[in-house]
Amino acid sequence: MPSASPALPVHIVWDWNGTLLDDLDHMVNAVNRCREAIGEPRVDAATYRQEHCLPIRLFHDRLCGRPVTDSEWDTVQRTFAEQMATRLPPMRTGVAALLFRIAEQGHTQSLLSLTADTQLRREVAQAHLDIFFRRIDGRYEPSTPKSEALRSHLAALGELDRRRVVLIGDTTDDAEAARTCGVRAVLHTGGFEPLEKLRTAGVPVVDSLRAAAQLAVEQPTRISEQPAIPNVVLGRDTRRHR
Incomplete structure (x- = not known):
């Protein structure tokens, strides 16, 4: 400065x-918990960064290579919120x-x-x-x-x-x-x-x-x-x- x-x-x-x-590591871990909850494989940090976009639902569509269903999206949102609720910044x-x-x-x-x-x-x-x-x-x-x-x-x-x-x-x-x-x-x-x-x-x-x-x-x-x-x-x- x-x-x-x-x-x-x-x-x-x-x-x-x-x-x-x-x-970044926290977010990759949270996203992987979401993916596990809907039966999708884990991704690494490089993939997370390359595919990252907003809105977040589109980000999950890109990671899955297909649109996530409404039911899956509800699971993703719930799982992500649970992961974030207890973390220390x-x-x-x-x-x-x-x-x-x-x-x-x-x-x-x-x-x-x-x-x-x-x-x-x-x-x-x-x-x-x-x-x-x-x-x-x-x-x-x-x-x-x-x-x-x-x-x-x-x-x-x-x-x-x-x-x-x-x-x-x-x-x-x-x-x-x-x-x-x-x-x-x-x-x-x-x-x-x-x-x-x-x-x-x-x-x-x-x-x-x-x-x-x-x-x-x-x-x-x-x-x-x-x-x-x-x-x-x-x-x-x-x-x-x-």
């Missing part, structure tokens, strides 16, 4: 799963220090996730991160698109200059939601989708949350000026991403 803030602060909207959380190393540093520099932050709102709030409280966010929004209705959720989230935050709002996430869906709502996006490579897929999103792709935050606060751009570096990974980290 830079030692001084730009003249005008930015507002960062953080994604949760796969971004502030290092929970696996935070990425250094997240609290990073959020503190951003706030210290005068920027504001909020949290938006398609995780069920009650679960999201429970996990954020367990991680002791709620003090950093002006607003926390999870999913209130089933199958809500990220773009719709982001639109409602921004409206609830009030009068923000959208030229200075940045969504930091880990999927192409995050980038599309940001584009739909007229804000910037930065994606990082340690989450639910592989680098080659993230490169198609048309937004900057970086290798760490620290690099994402630094890009967000150091390079505020006009909405019409999309950063022209979608095929460049900044802050290359040679360690294996989970």
Whole structure:
């Protein structure tokens, strides 16, 4: 992070799963429990990342190579909820220090996730991160698109200059939601989708949350000026991403 803030602060909207959380292994395990419950074989993390998409039912269709039935979908939803209900949130190393540093520099932050709102709030409280966010929004209705959720989230935050709002996430869906709502996006490579897929999103792709935050606060751009570096990974980290 830079030692001084730009003249005008930015507002960062953080994604949760796969971004502030290092929970790819958790999610792969939960999905495999769902697949076992409907008689399908397990998948590995590489397959999970390659096939990942929203809405989640379509993701399961892709993993199965066929549409899941309504009965199977009910089983998948129930099994997944059971798996998520008891987990402890696996935070990425250094997240609290990073959020503190951003706030210290005068920027504001909020949290938006398609995780069920009650679960999201429970996990954020367990991680002791709620003090950093002006607003926390999870999913209130089933199958809500990220773009719709982001639109409602921004409206609830009030009068923000959208030229200075940045969504930091880990999927192409995050980038599309940001584009739909007229804000910037930065994606990082340690989450639910592989680098080659993230490169198609048309937004900057970086290798760490620290690099994402630094890009967000150091390079505020006009909405019409999309950063022209979608095929460049900044802050290359040679360690294996989970």
